[in-house]
Amino acid sequence: MGLMTAAVALPFLMAALCAALAGRLGRATGVLAALAFVPALLLASRTGGETLSETTRWVPDLGLNLVFRGDGFSLMFAVLIGVIGTLASLYSVTYLSDRERFGRFYPYLLAFGGSMLGLVLSDNLAALFAFWEMTSVTSFLLIGLWHTRSSARDGAVKAFLISALGGVALLAAVAMLGLAGGSAQLSQLDLDAVRASPLFVPALLLTVLAAATKSAQLPFHLWLPTAMEAPTPVSAFLHSATMVKAGVLLVAKFGLIFSVSPLWSGLLVPLGLATMVWGAWLALRQNDLKALLAYSTVSQLGLLVSLYGVADAEGRFAATTHLLNHAAFKAALFFVVGIIDHETGTRDVRRLSGLRRALPVTFVVAVLAALSMAGLPPLGGFLSKELFYETMWHQGPLFLAVAVAGGALTFAYSARLLRVFTGELSAPKVPHEAGAGLTVPAALLAGAALLMGLWPALTETLTRTAQEALAFASYGGHIRWWHGVTPALLGTLVTWALGAALVWQAPAAQRLQERLTPRWNANLSYVLILTLLNTLASRVTARTQGLALPDQLRLSLGASALIGGYAVWQAPQVLPRLGTVPLEALPVAALLVAGAVGVALSRNRLTAVVLTGLTGFGSAVSFLLMRAPDLALTQLLVETVTVILFLLVFRFLPGVRDLPRTRGRLGLDLLLSAAAAAGATLLVMASLRFLAPPISPYYLLNSYKEGGGKNVVNVILVDFRGFDTLGEITVVAVVALAVGALVRLGRPGQAPPEVDAEQLAAPAPRRKP
Amino acid sequence: MEPLFALLIGVLVGTGVFLLLSRTIIRVVLGLAFIAYGVNLAILTVAGLRPDAPPLLTLKGPYVDPLPQALVLTAIVIGFATTALLLTVALRAYQVAGHDDVEAFGDSLARDPDSPDGLHADASHLGPDEPTEAPTSTRRAPRRPA
Amino acid sequence: MSGGRKGRAGKRPAARPGPAARPNALTDVGDPVLRVVSRAAFALVMLLTALLLWRGHNAPGGGFIAGLMTACALILHRVANGRCALNFPPLTVVPWGLALSFTTGLVPYLLGRAYLKSDYGYVSTPLTGEFEWATALLFDVGVYLIVAGSALHIAYELIDVNPRERVEDDR
Structure with a gap:
């Protein structure tokens, strides 16, 4: 087993192990869980080399193989998942409460980690889709972890419905790509054939839809904030650093196929920029720190989508740099919010201030991460924001203007985040600095954000590991502090000025926000659509499925009778000659017919069951006539056991009398039965002609x-x-x-009735035969 | 021999359908059993009924087609399982509803489209593994059929 | 549901209580003839079952038939004697049967051949002459366990139906 296969498989195996051991280990399960990401971390040693490939054959005939392809970008992403996954697991050890169900949390988390690793490493299109869906399912489970809260359930359902919509789109897209490109592997698609195919544009649109749902682009951004119902380590891992970037990954990888079309950039760049600005705008008005971070993630994802959507070497270079930066600072900020929540018991900006004295380490971490997010030197975010502005400038001044507007809002909400640390100390409970279990993971990530800023050459080296995979090796630019006086620098200065103004005039900005709140938003549409669908489904079901069972059956049978009758009417029937009827078959025939007619007429339970048995024995004898001794034996025994079961059940049932059918229905039933009988006979007769030689000689030989x-x-x-x-x-x-x-079981949801002692003591009345 | 069996299959399936459309639940179960008899025979019949040897290689050939026999053997056992399940369902349905008239079952399907649908469960609902007090108010006396 | 469990435990104290504990039909059968006959038949049927299972690969028989026959014999025994001849609930053999069948299939797969590919061979001893073994027999034993266990479980469950809502007469 190769390292990549191990990296994907181990989290799933460890998930089972964690589920088994959680009861014994308690919160220490997290340490065990962190071990699952070791192979993913080891993949770091393989980056920079040539592309790895590992194949596990499953159904080769259908092109269903587990093919893992470790190019620079995939490996980089996999290592990223490994790092954040390890940190999130370790952070959870201290973060979660003692009463948490560890046997659920860690298995879900690890199953997600394995699926995400599979998603980034998979080269097979079908497996890519499967892993994509598995991340949706595990995300659903993790958001709904505290399922006793209705908001968690609603959030989980919303996230799942939206990402399932994208999943369907992705399935269609990869199917089209596979058909058009003549291969089930992404790396072996015939790109010219794909681009010439009429399926190109539909596949492109569906890919955009899939990416937009998964990466929470407008108008699908609404699921990400409610997904914050998940525990904070999960938010940091899934909903900021990894899963939401699956859409970005799709845009990056599939951009190599679709970028020839102007439609690709024409859709993705405006979409990404609009999401960036709107997400930042919404982030600025949040009072819940986690919601602020959620909308900020929406905004940053928009930035990444627009950069990868540009689909040239420069855009991909800038996007990859920012991808790394964002993973570091955003996960760190989530960890910080987790610490604040843990230590003060609230995440409300309005109730918190002056935390810097009580939580000094957290404060430093938060400042580093937030400044990186705001794009201030000397942090990594500054470098990637410069690259972002540079790329947008090359798209046109308008693009840069929108980007700067988004950047200014980002600056403002980063400052709003830091407001909880300034001023007089105020919190619902007296906070103390969190233990090392919480601060170290956050500090490591913030340190990474700082390091990437202080050491641009390192950032460039990291970014360039993906250059072959994403075809930006030709990009000549470098990450530097000083590029000279460029439009990007001017953009940065304007951003700072605008951002500072927004911070300075915060109350005025808030009033403006309140005035500009739209009456209608995506969430309302979601609720409306869902309500409409539910109502429609209920009405349709009530109208079409609400009949009593016999009427429902009559409807189906009548429809089949009409279709079958039409077929008989249309197709000329070639009935075989009557043939000879062997004498020994006649008693069997008599047995079968007598049994059938007898049961239909019978009103007595014993008669009915005996006659049914008779028919069963009749068919056993028929099997003997048909030279099938095994069948005869089986039928005989099955009949015996069935009769016994009928007798057992009849002890409690009120007989087989035929309740009078309502008016007109008896005639209809007789007609339907006759039609069924005629249909079965004709079908058997028509099937007697062999259209192809039988395959059974193979078995005999x-x-x-x-x-x-x-x-x-x-x-x-x-x-x-x-x-x-x-x-x-x-x-x-x-x-x-x-x-x-x-x-x-008793009736569902209802306790079984009490049986009083009297009833228990008395012997049950037995039926006299 | 095939046309004779085709007719027999018709009789079995027709009886099955007639029973299936009854109002008494146990007749519905019997109806399904009869349809199963008919279908099993049909699978064997359409393979052609020739007076050859059974597919045991210890005998002298030619042999009849073994594949439909294997299919039907599977079908018989599955049919047994379904009949058992249906019988239990019939029994429980009778015990719960207090009568065995299928026409009076299933009114609950035609539910009010505007009633709460479980998607937006109320906050007071607790999960199955959440520690709760024992239900006290929902306990009802057993319903006895009239 | 906890209330439900308590209620049931009250009615069925042990895994398979003796006839005295359960006020149910089919337990207090007092027909000595049936009891004697069933005991004799039981041994015979079980022998026949083993034979059918063993020779199933080469002659009519096999796991399904043997399983059903075992179920018949044990149900007869239960009806005649009012208690189960097994000292364990029949459902417990079902997972074992499934596991056996799955693993028989898995072994050739792990050895690089098709899933469920069977193997067979011959052993010659002077006492029995040529003697065939086949891995398919193991698979069939799994089938046997599942069919017998399931059929018995179903029958026993239906024997143990709580008669609280039984009607007195319906004719």
């Missing part, structure tokens, strides 16, 4: 050679078609469990 048995039916069951049998016995086992559950 190979039964002994391949399966080592002389009873061909048994060899087919246990060997040739063993998989079917496996499925079948599973069904039987499940039915056994279901019967047990049905018999044992």
Whole structure:
């Protein structure tokens, strides 16, 4: 097993282990969980080398293989996931309360980590989609972790519905790409064929939809803030650093295919910039620190999408740099908010101030991370923001203007975040500095943000590991502090000036925000759509499925009768000659007909069940006539057991009398039965003509050679078609469990009635035969 | 022999459908069992009924087609399982509803479209693994059929 | 649901209580003839079952048939004697059967061959002559366990139905 396969598989294995051991280990499970990311971290040693490839064959005939392809970008992303995953697991050890269900939290977290690693490393399109969906599912589980809160459930459902919409789009897109490109592997698609194909534009649009839903672009940004119902380590890991970047990853990787079309940049750059500005605008008015960070993540994702959407070497270089920076500072900020929440019991900006004295380490970390987010030197965010402005300037002055507006708002909300540390100390409870378990992960990330700023060459080296994979090796620019007086520098200065003005005039800005609040927003539309859908579904179901069972069946049978009748009317029937009727078949026929007619007329339970048994034995004898001894034996035994079961159930049921059918229905039923009888007969007659040679000679010839048995039916069951049998016995086992559950459980949601002692003591009345 | 069996299959399926449309729940279960008999025979019949040897290689060929036999063997066992499940469902439905008239079952499906739908569950609802007090008010006396 | 569990525990104290504890039909059968016959038949049927299972690969028989036959025999025994001949609930063999069938399939897969590919061979001893073994038999044993366990479980559950809502007469 290669390192990449191990990196993907180990989190899933450790998830099972954590689930098993959580009861014993308690909160220490997190340390175990962190180990799951070791292979992902080891992938760092492989970056910079040539592209790795590992294949695990599954269904080669269908092109379904687990192919992992470790190019520079994928490996970089995988290491990023490993780092944040490790830190989030360790942070959770201290963060979570003692009453948390560790046996759920860590397995979900690790399953997410494995899916995310699979998503970034997978080269196979089908596997890419599968991992994409698995991240949606695990994210759903993690958002809904505290499922006793209705807001957590609503948030989980919202996130899942929106990302499932994107998942469907992605499935269609990869299917189209696979069809057009003639390969199931992303790296082996025939790009010329894809670009010439009529499926190109639909695939492009669907990819944009998938990326926009996953990366919370307008108008799908609404799921990310409610996803903050998840515990803070989860927010830091999934909803800022990794999963939400899956859409960005899609834009980056698929941009290599789609960027020839002007539609790609024409859609993504405006979309990204609009999301950036609107997200920052919304972030500025949040009072909940976590909501502020959520909207800030929306904004930053918009920035990344617009940069990758530009789809030239410069844009990709800038985007990759910012991707690294953002992962560092945003995860650090989430950890900081987690610490504040943990130590003060609230995340409300209005109730917090002056925390710098009580939480000095956290304060330093928060300042470093927030300044990086605001794009101030000497932090990493400054460098990537310069690159961002430079790229946007090359798109046009208007683009730069929008970018600067977004940057100014970012500056302002970063300052708003830091306001909780300034002024007089005020908090719901007296805060103390958090332990090393919480501060160290945050400090490490903030340190990384600082290091990337202080050492531009390091940032450039890190960014350039992805240059082959994302085709920006040709980009000649470098990350430097000083590029000379450029439009980007001017943009930065304007950003600072505007941002400072917003901070200075904060009350005025707030009033403006309140005045500009739109009446209508995406969340209201979401609720409206959901309500409409629910109502529609309920109405349709009530109208079409609300009939009583027999009427419903009559409807279906009538429809089948019409369709079947039409087919019979259209197709000329070639009935085979009557053939000879062997004498020994006649008693069997009599048995079957007598049983059938008898049951239909019977009003007595015992008669009915005996006659049913008679029919069953009749069909067992027919099997003998048809030269099927195995079937005859099985039918005989099944019939015996079934009769016993019927008798057991009849002890409690009120007989088989035919309740009078409502007026007119008896005639209809007789008609439908006759139609069914005629249909079955005609179908059998029509099927007697062989249209292709039977495949069974293979089984007869190979039964002994391949399966080592002389009873061909048994060899087919246990060997040739063993998989079917496996499925079948599973069904039987499940039915056994279901019967047990049905018999044992009382009415759902209701405690079974009390049985008083009197009733227990008295012998149950037995039915006299 | 095939046309004879085709007719028999017709009789079995027709009876099954007639029983299936009854109002008594146990007749519905019996109806499904009869349809299953018919279908099992049909699968074997359409493979052609020839007076050849059973597919046991210890005998002398030619043999009849073994594949439909394997399919039907599976179908019989699955049919047994479904019948057992349906019987239990019938029993429980009778016990819960207090009668065995399927036409009077299932009114709950035609629910009010504007009623709460579970998507937006109320906050007081607690999860299945949340420690709760034992339910006291929902306990009802057993319903006895008239 | 906790109330439900308590209520049930009150009614069924042990895993399979003796006839005295359960006020149910089918437990107090007092027919000595049936009891004697069933005991004799039981041993015979179980022998026949083993034979059917063993020879299933080469002659009519196999896991399904043997499983159903075992279930029949045990149900008869239960009906005749009012208690189960097994000292464990029949459902417990079902997972074992599933595991056996799955692993028989898995072994060739792990050895690089198709899933569920069977293997067979011959062993010759002077006592028995040529003697065939096949991994398919293991698979069939799994089938046997599941079918027998499930059929028995279903029947036993239906025997143990709580008769609280039973109607007295319906004719």
